[in-house]
Amino acid sequence: MMASLDALLWDVDGTLADTEQEGHRPAFNAAFAAMGCDWHWSPQDYDRLLRVGGGQERLRAWMATRDDWPAEARRDPDGWVKQLHARKTSLYRQRLLDTPLPLRPGVERLLKEAAAAGLRQAVVTTSSRAAVAGLLAGHRWLEPLFELWVCGEDVTAKKPDPAAYRRALADLGLSCGQALALEDSPAGLQAARGAGLAVLITRCGDAPGPLEGAAAVVDTLESGILGRPLGLDDLRHLHAQR
Numbered sequence: 001m002m003a004s005l006d007a008l009l010w011d012v013d014g015t016l017a018d019t020e021q022e023g024h025r026p027a028f029n030a031a032f033a034a035m036g037c038d039w040h041w042s043p044q045d046y047d048r049l050l051r052v053g054g055g056q057e058r059l060r061a062w063m064a065t066r067d068d069w070p071a072e073a074r075r076d077p078d079g080w081v082k083q084l085h086a087r088k089t090s091l092y093r094q095r096l097l098d099t100p101l102p103l104r105p106g107v108e109r110l111l112k113e114a115a116a117a118g119l120r121q122a123v124v125t126t127s128s129r130a131a132v133a134g135l136l137a138g139h140r141w142l143e144p145l146f147e148l149w150v151c152g153e154d155v156t157a158k159k160p161d162p163a164a165y166r167r168a169l170a171d172l173g174l175s176c177g178q179a180l181a182l183e184d185s186p187a188g189l190q191a192a193r194g195a196g197l198a199v200l201i202t203r204c205g206d207a208p209g210p211l212e213g214a215a216a217v218v219d220t221l222e223s224g225i226l227g228r229p230l231g232l233d234d235l236r237h238l239h240a241q242r
Protein backbone atom coordinates (compact mmCIF):
# COMPACT_ATOMS: atom_id res chain seq x y z
CA MET A 1 0.00 0.00 0.00
CA MET A 2 1.23 3.52 -0.80
CA ALA A 3 2.52 5.32 2.31
CA SER A 4 0.77 8.55 3.22
CA LEU A 5 2.55 11.88 2.88
CA ASP A 6 3.62 12.62 6.45
CA ALA A 7 6.44 15.10 6.03
CA LEU A 8 7.81 17.85 3.82
CA LEU A 9 11.60 18.20 3.65
CA TRP A 10 12.55 21.70 2.60
CA ASP A 11 15.81 22.70 1.01
CA VAL A 12 16.80 26.22 2.09
CA ASP A 13 19.01 27.93 -0.47
CA GLY A 14 17.09 28.62 -3.66
CA THR A 15 13.94 26.91 -2.34
CA LEU A 16 12.78 28.88 0.70
CA ALA A 17 14.40 32.06 -0.64
CA ASP A 18 16.71 33.13 -3.44
CA THR A 19 19.65 33.12 -1.07
CA GLU A 20 22.24 31.91 -3.54
CA GLN A 21 22.30 34.85 -5.96
CA GLU A 22 20.89 37.43 -3.54
CA GLY A 23 22.71 36.37 -0.37
CA HIS A 24 25.64 33.97 -0.61
CA ARG A 25 27.12 35.32 -3.86
CA PRO A 26 27.27 38.97 -2.74
CA ALA A 27 28.57 37.86 0.66
CA PHE A 28 31.39 35.91 -1.01
CA ASN A 29 32.21 38.96 -3.14
CA ALA A 30 32.20 41.23 -0.07
CA ALA A 31 34.44 38.75 1.77
CA PHE A 32 36.89 38.68 -1.16
CA ALA A 33 37.06 42.48 -1.04
CA ALA A 34 37.39 42.56 2.76
CA MET A 35 40.34 40.18 2.54
CA GLY A 36 42.08 42.23 -0.13
CA CYS A 37 41.41 39.83 -2.96
CA ASP A 38 40.07 41.11 -6.28
CA TRP A 39 38.08 38.01 -7.23
CA HIS A 40 34.44 38.69 -8.04
CA TRP A 41 31.77 36.14 -8.92
CA SER A 42 29.18 37.20 -11.50
CA PRO A 43 25.70 35.63 -11.45
CA GLN A 44 26.81 33.42 -14.36
CA ASP A 45 30.01 32.35 -12.58
CA TYR A 46 27.99 31.50 -9.51
CA ASP A 47 25.40 29.45 -11.38
CA ARG A 48 28.23 27.30 -12.70
CA LEU A 49 29.87 27.10 -9.29
CA LEU A 50 26.63 25.85 -7.74
CA ARG A 51 27.47 22.48 -9.20
CA VAL A 52 29.64 22.10 -6.10
CA GLY A 53 27.71 21.93 -2.83
CA GLY A 54 29.03 23.77 0.21
CA GLY A 55 30.58 27.23 0.33
CA GLN A 56 34.09 26.10 1.28
CA GLU A 57 34.02 23.30 -1.26
CA ARG A 58 32.79 25.76 -3.92
CA LEU A 59 35.60 28.17 -3.15
CA ARG A 60 38.19 25.39 -3.34
CA ALA A 61 36.79 24.28 -6.71
CA TRP A 62 37.11 27.86 -8.00
CA MET A 63 40.66 28.18 -6.67
CA ALA A 64 41.65 24.99 -8.45
CA THR A 65 40.94 26.78 -11.76
CA ARG A 66 43.00 29.92 -10.90
CA ASP A 67 46.66 30.75 -10.61
CA ASP A 68 46.21 34.25 -9.13
CA TRP A 69 45.81 33.26 -5.48
CA PRO A 70 46.42 35.94 -2.84
CA ALA A 71 49.75 35.55 -1.05
CA GLU A 72 47.98 34.53 2.18
CA ALA A 73 46.19 31.74 0.35
CA ARG A 74 49.47 30.47 -1.09
CA ARG A 75 51.01 30.34 2.37
CA ASP A 76 48.12 28.50 4.00
CA PRO A 77 45.38 27.47 1.54
CA ASP A 78 43.25 25.62 4.07
CA GLY A 79 43.45 28.35 6.69
CA TRP A 80 42.69 31.03 4.12
CA VAL A 81 39.60 29.20 2.80
CA LYS A 82 38.29 28.74 6.33
CA GLN A 83 38.94 32.39 7.18
CA LEU A 84 37.29 33.64 4.02
CA HIS A 85 34.29 31.42 4.54
CA ALA A 86 33.88 32.54 8.16
CA ARG A 87 34.00 36.15 6.97
CA LYS A 88 31.48 35.40 4.24
CA THR A 89 29.09 33.73 6.70
CA SER A 90 29.27 36.68 9.05
CA LEU A 91 28.65 39.15 6.18
CA TYR A 92 25.77 36.98 4.94
CA ARG A 93 24.13 36.93 8.38
CA GLN A 94 24.57 40.66 8.86
CA ARG A 95 23.12 41.36 5.44
CA LEU A 96 20.03 39.27 6.16
CA LEU A 97 19.60 40.83 9.59
CA ASP A 98 19.75 44.31 8.04
CA THR A 99 17.44 43.40 5.16
CA PRO A 100 15.61 40.06 5.45
CA LEU A 101 15.36 38.23 2.15
CA PRO A 102 11.78 37.56 1.12
CA LEU A 103 10.59 33.97 0.95
CA ARG A 104 9.91 32.75 -2.57
CA PRO A 105 6.32 32.97 -3.85
CA GLY A 106 3.95 30.46 -2.26
CA VAL A 107 6.41 29.23 0.38
CA GLU A 108 4.64 30.86 3.32
CA ARG A 109 1.25 29.67 2.12
CA LEU A 110 2.35 26.05 1.68
CA LEU A 111 4.32 25.91 4.94
CA LYS A 112 1.26 27.09 6.84
CA GLU A 113 -1.10 24.79 4.98
CA ALA A 114 1.10 21.79 5.70
CA ALA A 115 1.47 22.75 9.37
CA ALA A 116 -2.30 23.18 9.72
CA ALA A 117 -2.79 19.72 8.21
CA GLY A 118 -0.41 18.21 10.80
CA LEU A 119 2.46 17.36 8.44
CA ARG A 120 5.94 17.27 9.92
CA GLN A 121 8.41 19.67 8.34
CA ALA A 122 12.17 19.87 8.36
CA VAL A 123 14.98 21.82 6.76
CA VAL A 124 17.52 19.77 4.82
CA THR A 125 20.38 21.88 3.57
CA THR A 126 24.10 21.59 3.10
CA SER A 127 24.72 25.20 4.00
CA SER A 128 25.94 26.00 7.47
CA ARG A 129 23.67 26.20 10.50
CA ALA A 130 24.77 29.82 10.96
CA ALA A 131 23.58 30.67 7.45
CA VAL A 132 20.20 28.99 8.01
CA ALA A 133 19.79 30.87 11.29
CA GLY A 134 20.58 34.10 9.44
CA LEU A 135 17.79 33.56 6.95
CA LEU A 136 15.22 32.39 9.48
CA ALA A 137 16.02 35.31 11.82
CA GLY A 138 14.21 37.48 9.31
CA HIS A 139 11.13 35.23 9.48
CA ARG A 140 10.70 34.39 13.14
CA TRP A 141 7.17 32.95 12.69
CA LEU A 142 8.72 30.22 10.58
CA GLU A 143 11.09 28.66 13.11
CA PRO A 144 8.55 26.64 15.14
CA LEU A 145 7.23 25.05 11.96
CA PHE A 146 10.47 23.15 11.47
CA GLU A 147 10.94 20.19 13.74
CA LEU A 148 14.50 19.60 12.61
CA TRP A 149 17.34 21.26 10.73
CA VAL A 150 19.87 19.06 9.00
CA CYS A 151 22.74 21.32 7.96
CA GLY A 152 26.15 21.02 6.30
CA GLU A 153 27.91 20.36 9.62
CA ASP A 154 25.69 17.34 10.30
CA VAL A 155 26.93 15.26 7.38
CA THR A 156 30.27 14.21 6.01
CA ALA A 157 29.23 14.60 2.36
CA LYS A 158 27.22 17.52 0.97
CA LYS A 159 24.57 17.49 -1.74
CA PRO A 160 24.44 15.97 -4.37
CA ASP A 161 25.31 13.21 -1.90
CA PRO A 162 22.09 11.89 -0.31
CA ALA A 163 23.57 11.93 3.23
CA ALA A 164 21.61 15.00 4.41
CA TYR A 165 18.28 13.52 3.33
CA ARG A 166 19.12 10.12 4.80
CA ARG A 167 20.02 11.80 8.07
CA ALA A 168 16.72 13.75 8.11
CA LEU A 169 14.67 10.60 7.50
CA ALA A 170 16.56 8.71 10.19
CA ASP A 171 16.18 11.52 12.73
CA LEU A 172 12.48 11.86 12.00
CA GLY A 173 12.01 8.07 12.08
CA LEU A 174 10.41 8.07 8.64
CA SER A 175 10.84 5.97 5.54
CA CYS A 176 11.55 7.71 2.24
CA GLY A 177 8.03 6.80 1.09
CA GLN A 178 6.49 9.00 3.78
CA ALA A 179 8.04 12.30 2.73
CA LEU A 180 8.43 14.65 -0.20
CA ALA A 181 11.44 16.92 -0.78
CA LEU A 182 11.20 20.45 -2.11
CA GLU A 183 14.32 21.46 -3.98
CA ASP A 184 15.51 23.97 -6.56
CA SER A 185 18.68 22.57 -8.10
CA PRO A 186 20.02 19.56 -9.97
CA ALA A 187 22.36 18.82 -7.06
CA GLY A 188 19.49 18.95 -4.58
CA LEU A 189 17.36 16.74 -6.79
CA GLN A 190 20.13 14.18 -7.04
CA ALA A 191 20.57 14.18 -3.27
CA ALA A 192 16.88 13.70 -2.53
CA ARG A 193 16.41 11.07 -5.24
CA GLY A 194 19.47 9.27 -3.93
CA ALA A 195 17.68 8.94 -0.61
CA GLY A 196 14.63 7.52 -2.41
CA LEU A 197 12.41 10.59 -2.06
CA ALA A 198 9.83 12.07 -4.39
CA VAL A 199 10.95 15.60 -5.28
CA LEU A 200 9.19 18.76 -6.34
CA ILE A 201 11.50 21.26 -8.03
CA THR A 202 10.82 24.98 -7.82
CA ARG A 203 13.47 26.17 -10.22
CA CYS A 204 15.73 28.99 -9.09
CA GLY A 205 18.58 30.32 -11.21
CA ASP A 206 20.33 28.44 -13.96
CA ALA A 207 22.54 25.92 -12.25
CA PRO A 208 23.48 23.45 -14.96
CA GLY A 209 22.41 19.82 -14.76
CA PRO A 210 19.48 17.53 -15.50
CA LEU A 211 16.14 17.73 -13.71
CA GLU A 212 14.88 14.34 -14.82
CA GLY A 213 13.42 12.25 -12.05
CA ALA A 214 11.57 15.12 -10.38
CA ALA A 215 7.87 14.48 -9.69
CA ALA A 216 7.28 17.97 -11.15
CA VAL A 217 9.32 21.01 -12.13
CA VAL A 218 7.74 24.43 -11.69
CA ASP A 219 9.02 27.99 -11.64
CA THR A 220 7.47 28.77 -8.28
CA LEU A 221 4.84 27.26 -5.98
CA GLU A 222 2.64 30.17 -6.97
CA SER A 223 2.95 29.77 -10.73
CA GLY A 224 2.50 26.06 -10.08
CA ILE A 225 1.27 23.80 -12.83
CA LEU A 226 -0.78 25.30 -15.67
CA GLY A 227 -0.71 28.64 -13.87
CA ARG A 228 -2.52 27.32 -10.78
CA PRO A 229 -0.76 27.62 -7.40
CA LEU A 230 0.35 24.32 -5.87
CA GLY A 231 -1.40 23.31 -2.66
CA LEU A 232 -1.05 20.34 -0.32
CA ASP A 233 -3.48 18.23 -2.35
CA ASP A 234 -1.24 18.67 -5.39
CA LEU A 235 1.76 17.57 -3.35
CA ARG A 236 -0.14 14.51 -2.12
CA HIS A 237 -0.98 13.71 -5.71
CA LEU A 238 2.66 14.05 -6.84
CA HIS A 239 3.77 11.92 -3.91
CA ALA A 240 1.24 9.20 -4.68
CA GLN A 241 2.59 8.94 -8.23
CA ARG A 242 6.16 8.36 -7.15
Ligand code: XBP
Nearest residue numbers: 013053054055125126127128131188
Ligand atom coordinates in the same frame (compact mmCIF):
# COMPACT_ATOMS: atom_id res chain seq x y z
C1 XBP B 1 23.46 24.97 -0.42
C2 XBP B 1 24.88 25.07 -0.57
C3 XBP B 1 25.57 26.00 0.30
C4 XBP B 1 25.28 27.46 0.05
C5 XBP B 1 26.25 28.33 0.79
O1 XBP B 1 23.00 23.90 -1.23
O2 XBP B 1 25.49 24.41 -1.38
O3 XBP B 1 26.93 25.80 0.12
O4 XBP B 1 25.41 27.75 -1.31
O5 XBP B 1 26.24 28.03 2.14
P1 XBP B 1 21.54 23.32 -1.04
P2 XBP B 1 27.57 27.77 2.96
O6 XBP B 1 20.57 24.43 -1.35
O7 XBP B 1 21.44 22.25 -2.09
O8 XBP B 1 21.48 22.78 0.36
O9 XBP B 1 28.55 28.80 2.50
O10 XBP B 1 27.15 27.91 4.40
O11 XBP B 1 28.05 26.38 2.62
Ligand code: MG
Nearest residue numbers: 011013014184
Ligand atom coordinates in the same frame (compact mmCIF):
# COMPACT_ATOMS: atom_id res chain seq x y z
MG1 MG C 1 19.06 24.71 -3.05
